[in-house]
Amino acid sequence: MDGARDGEEIGPGVGSALERSDPVRIGPYQLLGRLGSGGMGKVYLGRSRTGHLAAVKVLHDQLAEDRAFRTRFVRELNAASRVSGRFTAAVLASGGMDEERLWMATEYVPGPSLNQAVSAFGPLTTPTLLALWLGLLGALESIHAAGIVHRDLKPSNVLLAEDGPRLIDFGISALAGATSLTGTGVVVGTPGYMAPEEVQRGESGPSSDVFALACTLMYAATGTGPFEGTNPMGVMFRVVHDAPDLSRVPDQITALIRPCLDKDPLSRPSVPELINMLPAAETEGVSRLLAHGKWLPDAIRRQMRDHAGKVFEWDGVRPSGRPAARPGHHEDGEPDPHTGTFSEEPPSQPDPTPRPDRTITLGVDGPVREPLPEPPTVSQGSAAAPPNGSPPNPPGPYDAGATGAPEPDPANEASLRTHTLPLPADLPPLPRTPRPIWRRWLPDRRGTR
Template sequence: MSTTDRLGPYHLLSRLGAGGFGEVHLALDREGHTVAVKVLHPHVAADEAALARLAREVETMRRVRGPHLAEVLDAELTGPRPYLVTRYVQGRSLGAVLAEGGALRGDDLTRLARGLAEALAAIHAAGVVHRDLKPANVIIADGEPYVIDFGIACALDSASVTASGAVLGTPGYLAPEVLEGGEASFAADVFAFGATMAYASSGRQPYGTGPPPAVAYRVVHHEPDLAEVPSWLAALLADCLRRDPAARPAAAELCARLGTAAPVVQIPAQRRRRDASPEPPTQALRARSREDAGAVADPRVRHRDTVRRRWVAGSGIVSGLVAAAVHRYLPDMSLLVLAAYGVGVLGDAAAGVVARARSRVVFDLVSAGATVGLYAALIAFFSPLTLLLALGTVLFVLLLVTFAG
């Protein structure tokens, strides 16, 4: 694929991978935000019934929000190359992490369990069944888990798609009732959570490995292997992996038992029926996606914003201290320091205006005002000698921090 390939308003940069339903590409939207674009495979795109069902479900999927989810931002399902757009999370799949480093322990395992439970609770609160939760559909970024591809398998469930090669679920993570031809439900997702966490916490597949039919047989007829699962987690996973779906805990109960809060999602009182919902207007989806893309930026963007905020606040404190320390001896330099800081902050605020980042502008203006206030308070309450000593101490600490690395 050419590096200049475009799909609608999206500039496709590189191929990230492929799954049962499509190829995933790293892309840029109109505002330059990174997103993940899933282009459906031709055999999937040819199934009009499956696409119509997916189009009806996209609006519901867009309501699913949470800190551990790769949210659906946009969709175009009527052209020659139907696609979905989701938040891009830069990281590695849980499957790859476990294959390379083995079982998780300590804080890493706790964060995974709580994050997946919160994600599942948010998905279920919106009335969506993931249906294909497994290590390959969990991305680990900065130590935190993010669930991807929720609702797609359920929406694209059709005989023609399945016959064309898409696997609706993975043996070992599919619940017994689904393997026996039953409906995928919230309880089936809880089973998949249990199997995923059992693998992550022990490094061993709870139903063993081998040909898919053999694994599926063990899921239906055998008990899971939880021998290597830490004791604090084993009882919960045993409940999740019960054969009777009614005996499994709900996602909200998982959150409670793991000591985290289940998210609250507002759902319209009259939820549209799956078999009678009109297709959501694609243009409306795109208009909202531009707001969502900025609100759910990938980890690199969040890190850059954190560093920028710390720099603005830290340089404001130092500038206020320097200006106050030299106020009596070099009044012109005092004003110059404050002016230089003000120009820098106003420049950053102007960039925030261009990017329509209101919080950035507000933070910059508040920082500028706080710096002036700090300057005034210091010269009012402290002697020049005290301020010079404080400035010297701060500069010494900064030098130590700078050269310590």
């Protein structure tokens, strides 16, 4: 599938938001927007519940309804899942044979495709071209080691990341040597990047990917491939019969790609031979740039960082024409079993404890309702008055009447601190008693009673 093509900026543009016809969730991925589309389907940016971004590719319905194609797709996807390498986008998840939609999720690479970068910034410099060459050779080495032929290596299937290029889209790859399920007379690939044996006989092998790699590197160096044209049949004719025009390619790059464009697949060098083709000193410098993320021009790297910020903002935009999802539900209205609802504050419940009756009797004046008083305070060295005229509790060791207790100084306010008694909030007030009854138990501050 081709990535989004936008010559003015890198990454999703204003037309990349989800439409009402787009799904909002595929498998475990919440879809955030469109990354691109092609002849096989659409590519969306998805985010899993664990915060993993992925490129989710959903195939067209007519392809999913074709049982033979579904069988081939699942077979090739299982093969692609075996590929592991730094310069390939790993397959993360996929749908099963019985699902309504055919889909696969691969690692999301936050960078432009090669055709986007060349369209926006022009041909790449020689150091960047050499780094691109080594990175793509590393990707093909991983793919071929898994017994797979890519069959559609082209600029839109090469993504540029700070730590190196990524070769993506194994949607039409096939197991090397396996029986093809493709219909008779059907050509699989992109004109201009197909090897002669693919055009003539429909045969693909590792050497076919080497031919496509050379065409891709020439595009990166000049902005055009070796067999350009508007008529696909004319382009394929030149692939089979004409020599490539390498006059505008830098000499150092020409020496690398010329043997790869041989019409005879047996005459093309293998991937390990191409890796060792660069001089050791040249390979050392290019490997250093790749290892430290310095292989891309500064202009592309700045755009990539801006793009990462735009994707974060893009993540928070609700799909156009869709209402906001209810709490605990997906945007399509289905309940989300992984999401619970909660309130920051629990709902207030009525207090079942009965409020005490605050009506008290004061002598002969009858009942009077009064508010609860503040907790009483006593001075240090003072004893609280006992109810109903009973004798007071004996003084404690720190009471004023105790032997050895410090004598409070009336002139010093600090020595007359008050203490709040820990009484229950609903305790009724103490009965009022005549002052002369309990006053005699208070110590006389002048030393007399």
